Amino acid sequence: xxxxxxxxxxxxxxxxxxxxxxxxxxxLAHQWLKGMGCKVFFTEWNSSELxxxxxxxxxxxxxxxxxTFSLIHATDFADRYDRQxxxxxxxxxxxxxxxxxxxxxARDGVRGCRPDWxxxxxxxxxxxxxxxxxxxxxxxxxxRILNGRPNLKYFEAGMDMGYSLDINESFRIFxxxxxxxxxxxxxxxxxxxxxxxxxxxxxxxxxxxTITETLDIAQFQKGGPK
Amino acid sequence: xxxxxxxxxxxxxxxxxxxxxxLIVIEGMDSSGRSTQIDKIAPWxxxxxxxxxxxxxKRSQLVGDALDAAKQGxxxxxxxxxxxxxxxxxxxxENRILPALRAxxxxxxxxxxxxxxARDIxxxxxxxxxxxxxxxxxxxEAVYYLNVSWRTRVDRTxxxxxxxxxxxxxxxxxxxxxxxxxxxxxQRLMSTQFRRMQKEYGFEIINANRNAEEVDRDLKxxxxxxxxxxxxx
Numbered sequence: 152x153x154x155x156x157x158x159x160x161x162x163x164x165x166x167x168x169x170x171x172x173x174x175x176x177x178x179l180a181h182q183w184l185k186g187m188g189c190k191v192f193f194t195e196w197n198s199s200e201l202x203x204x205x206x207x208x209x210x211x212x213x214x215x216x217x218x219t220f221s222l223i224h225a226t227d228f229a230d231r232y233d234r235q236x237x238x239x240x241x242x243x244x245x246x247x248x249x250x251x252x253x254x255x256x257a258r259d260g261v262r263g264c265r266p267d268w269x270x271x272x273x274x275x276x277x278x279x280x281x282x283x284x285x286x287x288x289x290x291x292x293x294x295r296i297l298n299g300r301p302n303l304k305y306f307e308a309g310m311d312m313g314y315s316l317d318i319n320e321s322f323r324i325f326x327x328x329x330x331x332x333x334x335x336x337x338x339x340x341x342x343x344x345x346x347x348x349x350x351x352x353x354x355x356x357x358x359x360x361t362i363t364e365t366l367d368i369a370q371f372q373k374g375g376p377k
Numbered sequence: 378x379x380x381x382x383x384x385x386x387x388x389x390x391x392x393x394x395x396x397x398x399x400l401i402v403i404e405g406m407d408s409s410g411r412s413t414q415i416d417k418i419a420p421w422x423x424x425x426x427x428x429x430x431x432x433x434x435k436r437s438q439l440v441g442d443a444l445d446a447a448k449q450g451x452x453x454x455x456x457x458x459x460x461x462x463x464x465x466x467x468x469x470x471e472n473r474i475l476p477a478l479r480a481x482x483x484x485x486x487x488x489x490x491x492x493x494x495a496r497d498i499x500x501x502x503x504x505x506x507x508x509x510x511x512x513x514x515x516x517x518e519a520v521y522y523l524n525v526s527w528r529t530r531v532d533r534t535x536x537x538x539x540x541x542x543x544x545x546x547x548x549x550x551x552x553x554x555x556x557x558x559x560x561x562x563x564q565r566l567m568s569t570q571f572r573r574m575q576k577e578y579g580f581e582i583i584n585a586n587r588n589a590e591e592v593d594r595d596l597k598x599x600x601x602x603x604x605x606x607x608x609x610x
Contacts, residue, residue, distance in 0.1 A: 201453065205443035205464070214439055217389040218467045218513065223440070226460035233454035263389030271509035275456060 160240030161366045162277055164251035166337075167285030168330055169307075170295035171347045172354070176285065177249050179355045180362060184245060189371040192239045194231055196250035202227040210306055217262035220306065224255055225272050232276060240277075245371050252276050253340075257332035261325065262312065281365040283358065284337050287347035289330050293323055385512035388471060398478035399607050400515055401600060402489040405523030406567060407545050408533035409585050410592065414523070415487050417593050418600065422483055427604060430477035433487040437468040448544070455500035462493050463510050470514060478515065483604070490514050491578065495570035499563070500550060519603055520578060521596060522571065523585035527564065 163180075165173040177193070184191040197206065206223050209215045215223065239246050252273040259269055296303075297319055305311065308318045309325025337344065343361050345354055362368075382393040403411050403418075419429050444461050453461070477484045490511040497507050525533075534541065541556050543549070547563025548556065574580070581599065585592050 201443065201446070202461075203443075204446070205440040205461075208442075209439050214468070214472070216467070216471045218471065219439065219464055222460060222464040222467060226457060226464055229457040229460050230453060233457055234452070265386060265389075268385075268509065268512065271506065274506055274509075 158240045158277075159243040160246055161281070161371075162236070162240060162246050162248070162279045163281045163283070163362065163365070164248040164253070164279040165283045165285065166250060166253045166257075166333065166342075167347060168287065168289070168292040168326060168333070170292040171285035171287050172351065173283070173285040173347070174249050175351060176283070176345070176354055176358050177247050179351075180358050181247055183359060184247075184362075184368075184371075187368060188373050189245055189368065190243060190373060191245040191247060191371070192235065193247045193249070194235055195248070196254055197224060197227050199227040199230040201230055210304070213305060213311065215306070215311070217259060217264055217311075220262065220311075221255060221259040221264050221269065221272070224259075228252070228255070228273070229275070243371070245366065248279070251279060251282070253282070253333070253336060256336060257329050260332045261309070261328040281361065282340070282342035283361065284333065284342045284344045285347040285354075286333075286344050289327055291348060292330075293326060297322070382515055383512075384514055384516055385509075387515075388467065388513045391471075391475060396475070396478040396515070397481045398484055399482075399604065400474065400478060400484045400486065400517040401603070402486045402491075402517040402520045403523065403596075404488055404491050404520055404571070404580065405525065405585065406530060406564065406571070407542075408530045408537070409523040409525045410533075410589060411487055411523055413589055414593060414596055415485055418596060419485055421597060422485070422600070422604070425601075425604065427608070428480075428482045430473070430482045430484045431487065432469060432473055432477075432484060434466075434492065437465050437472070439468045440465045455497065455502050458500070459493075459497040459502050459507065459510065462497075466490065466493060466511070467513070474515065486517070489517065489520070491520070491571065491574055491580075494574065495567050498570050499547070499566045518607060519599070520580045521583050521599065522575065522580040523592070524582050525585045527561075527568075529586055530564065531560075 165177045167173040174195075181191060181193050202223065206227065209219065209223060236246050236248070255273065256266070256269055260266060301319060301322075303318050303322050308322035310318060310321050312321070312325065314324040315321040345357060347354065382396060387393050403415055405411050415431065419431055422429050440461055444465065474484055474486070494507045494511060498504055541560050545563070546556055546560035547566070548559055550563070552562040553559040575582070583592060583595055
């Protein structure tokens with residue numbers, strides 16, 4: 152990964168299984184930073200307008216292979232990275248990412264894409280200044296998703312892998328494998344692990360404390376010190 | 378089969394030993410006469426009794442529309458464009474080229490990863506990154522590079538279209554505001570990249586400054602003996 156150039160902004164990423172509550176947590180952190188008048192920008196996985204159409208078509212028609220699935224997400228990421236994240240970082244913003252390259256490493260890794268190929272693919276992406284990994288037992292994550300209204304989508308449930316004809320069962324197996332990937336990855340990659348079984352408010356206190364330790368909030372406040 | 382079939386390793390879930398067909402690539406810059414040659418070669422191979430599948434760099438249904446829309450606005454970075462094209466390439470590779478090779482077809486490709494790589498590199502994307510990006514591509518049995526002088530290509534382009542193409546003139550890069558100058562610089566940059574790949578990827582250089590019949594004879598004799606070797610030995 153490419154961190155050659157020092158940038159005035161800071162990059163914060165959250166990762167974790169579906170149902171880990173990471174989106175809630177980063178949303179609360181976003182509100183908090185905004186409330187303090189910070190220059191902050193939020194972006195989420197798979198959200199580039201330009202790429203959306205292709206992703207939709209491919210997913211609907213189930214045309215995607217592990218390789219094209221991975222590439223389409225890398226295209227989405229690169230588009231957001233080059234046109235939003237990097238300029239924002241250069242402009243001195245705190246950039247919050249709901250899922251980052253680790254999501255691809257985990258999911259595409261389960262789909263059989265080779266780790267070295269994936270790492271090279273995302274070689275242009277900076278290592279976050281802070282990576283928060285929301286960890287919870289597989290069982291809890293599955294309960295949270297499957298006990299709600301499990302409107303699972305084909306690829307989200309890993310149906311393309313042919314684990315099971317039952318979409319809920321396929322999701323269980325797929326999530327288990329994604330979890331293994333995350334656990335292995337974050338054994339060696341620096342991150343702050345958050346216990347996602349704790350009450351939302353407790354987690355958020357820890358998130359805020361960690362952010363405060365990672366960056367100097369005052370530096371990012373509009374009209375604050377440059 | 379012990380021969381290496383992929384530049385690095387095959388895409389997930391692809392078994393190289395099942396690929397009994399032959400991939401033949403015709404590369405060359407614009408107006409080098411590629412499609413004219415392929416139009417003659419494809420039926421000729423079929424006459425010899427081999428099934429032929431023609432592929433090109435045309436957009437697949439997967440990213441075609443999105444890519445066209447993005448090109449319209451010209452807002453994507455070189456890197457994003459590279460990934461878009463790579464998605465499109467692998468879609469074709471996995472859904473058209475590999476199935477045809479599995480079925481024992483002769484796959485005739487009107488351009489391949491080399492044109493895509495050259496375009497990306499000219500736009501500032503790193504060579505090593507692009508190489509890794511395309512490292513799951515099938516290695517062709519032969520890459521015939523139609524080499525045509527700059528003068529001939531300019532003449533052919535202008536007489537065929539009476540204008541220059543925005544992308545093929547590299548107007549998106551901002552080489553020059555003058556279309557002809559930009560076209561000239563861009564074509565030179567592209568040919569530098571092709572020269573660089575020549576040795577690494579083992580292109581057979583075909584002198585395509587000759588008239589179409591001579592080029593056709595040359596290609597047929599090469600392809601004829603290649604098919605002989607591959608299917609009968």
